[in-house]
Amino acid sequence: xxxxxxxxxxxxxxxxxxxxxxxxxxxxxxxxxxxxxLFPVSLLTFPGDPKYCLDGEVAEHDLxxxxxxxxxxxxxAYYGAPGPIDPSVYFYVSRELNGVSLLxxxxxxxxxxxxxxxxxxxxxxxxxxRALYLDLExxxxxxxxxxxxxxxxxxxxALEMLLERAFQVSPFLExxxxxxxxxxxxxxxxxxxxxxxxxxxxxxxxxxxSHAFQTLxxxxxxxxxxxxxxxxxxxxxxxxxxxxxxxxQKLK
Numbered sequence: 253x254x255x256x257x258x259x260x261x262x263x264x265x266x267x268x269x270x271x272x273x274x275x276x277x278x279x280x281x282x283x284x285x286x287x288x289x290l291f292p293v294s295l296l297t298f299p300g301d302p303k304y305c306l307d308g309e310v311a312e313h314d315l316x317x318x319x320x321x322x323x324x325x326x327x328x329a330y331y332g333a334p335g336p337i338d339p340s341v342y343f344y345v346s347r348e349l350n351g352v353s354l355l356x357x358x359x360x361x362x363x364x365x366x367x368x369x370x371x372x373x374x375x376x377x378x379x380x381x382r383a384l385y386l387d388l389e390x391x392x393x394x395x396x397x398x399x400x401x402x403x404x405x406x407x408x409x410a411l412e413m414l415l416e417r418a419f420q421v422s423p424f425l426e427x428x429x430x431x432x433x434x435x436x437x438x439x440x441x442x443x444x445x446x447x448x449x450x451x452x453x454x455x456x457x458x459x460x461x462s463h464a465f466q467t468l469x470x471x472x473x474x475x476x477x478x479x480x481x482x483x484x485x486x487x488x489x490x491x492x493x494x495x496x497x498x499x500x501q502k503l504k
Contacts, residue, residue, distance in 0.1 A: 274321075274324060277324075278321055278324035278325055279324065279325065279326045279327070280325075280326065280327045280328075280329070281325055281327070281328045281329075282328075282329055282330065283328075283330065284328065284337060284354075284376075285304065285336075285337065287318060287321060287325070287354075288304060288318075288337060288341060288345075290314070290317055290318050291306065291310055291314055292311075292314065294308070295307055295308045295310060303336050303337070303338040304336045304337045304338060305338045305340060305341060306340075306341055306344055310344075310345070310348060315345070315348055315349065318345070319349065322354055322355055322356065323356060323357050324357075325355050325357065325358055326357065326358060326359050326360070327358060327359060327360035327361070327362075328355065328358060328360070328361050328362065328363075328376070329360070329361075329362035329385075330362055330363060330364045330387075339370055339371075339372045342354065342372040342375040342376070343372070343375060345375070346375040353375065353376065354375050354376050355376045356378050356380065357380050358376070358378060358380060358381055359380060359381065359382045359383065360381070360382065360383040360384075360385075361373075361376060361377070361381060361383070361384055361385070362385040362387070363376070363384070363385065363386055363387065364387045364389045365386060365387065365388050365389060365390060365414075366389055366390055367390050368388075368390060368406075368407035368408070368410045368411050368414075369406075369407065371414060373414070373418065374414070374417050374418065377417075377418055377421040377422045378421065378422065379421070379422060379423065379424060380424075381424070381425060382424065382425060382426045382427065383425070383426065383427040383428075384418065384422065384425055384427070384428050385429040385431075386418075386428075386429065386430045386431065387431045388411075388430065388431060388432040388433055389432070390407075408435055408436070408437045409437070411437050412437030412439060412441075415437065415440070415441055416441045419441050419442070419444050419445055420444065423444055423445065423446075423447075424447050425447065425448055426447050426448060426449050426450065427448075427449070427450040427451075428445070428448060428451050428452070429451075429452040429454060430452070430453060430454070430456065431454040431455055431456070432454075432455050432456070433453070433456045433457070433460045434456065434457045434459075434460065434482075435457070435459070435460070436457075436459060436460040436463040436464065437463075439467075440463065440464045440467050440468075442464070442467045442471060443467060443470065443471075445471070446471070446472060446473065447473060448471050448473060448474060449473045449474060449475045449499075450474075450476040450477075451468060451471075451474060451476070451477050451478070452477075452478040452480070453478065453479050453480060454478070454480045455480055455482040456479075456480065456481065456482060457481070457482065458481050461479050461481060468496075468497075469495065469496030469497050470496050471496075471499075472498065472499060473499055474497065474499055474500055475499050475500060475501045475502065476500075476501065476502045477497075477500060477502070477504070478503075478504045479503075479504070
């Protein structure tokens with residue numbers, strides 16, 4: 253923390269070191285609030301709950317300032333809920349930037365998905381992204397786990413579309429981690445990720461892994477695969493034989 257304070261002071265008082273200091277300060281974020289707090293205080297509102305919202309139009313010069321700092325961000329790692337930012341904020345800023353990614357130079361994103369229907373993450377994805385960690389917080393509940401599997405249910409169709417969109421926007425992913433996926437979507441669109449070398453399924457059901465297994469086996473550069481099975485079917489897991497995994501070196 254003291255180092256960050258020193259860097260912040262350096263950025264303010266020494267023009268020659270301002271850019272290098274700001275690059276370090278903004279390189280890694282644990283929340284996107286610092287970025288949105290660049291907007292005028294007069295636009296910020298918390299209407300009856302702790303969610304951060306925007307109340308009014310953001311001026312062009314404020315959007316340009318937002319982009320200058322957003323380009324410095326290389327990784328974002330949420331280890332708690334993405335709140336208190338309301339999803340409307342992501343989409344409003346994305347619209348004002350003509351659909352350009354809010355994090356155009358980011359290399360790594362650790363995101364906690366609070367709902368299958370929330371697509372806020374799509375505003376943060378970009379071709380520069382190389383590592384995506386998707387924590388399906390909404391699925392980690394006894395109620396969700398106990399629901400009988402139905403790939404045609406709304407939330408799993410929504411999740412499939414979310415994954416497909418993520419992989420389309422970030423086709424150069426090298427690492428992908430998904431956590432708490434107990435009921436898989438119909439398809440895993442891994443085939444578009446030809447650069448994928450590391451995949452981790454953490455606390456996922458055997459059904460999820462068996463659905464993904466065939467697609468994973470065809471990835472030409474998959475070197476590291478982690479299959480962490482969770483649930484009542486842990487001891488009954490049987491994965492059918494399939495050829496492939498030609499580059500695989502580490503299986504856990």
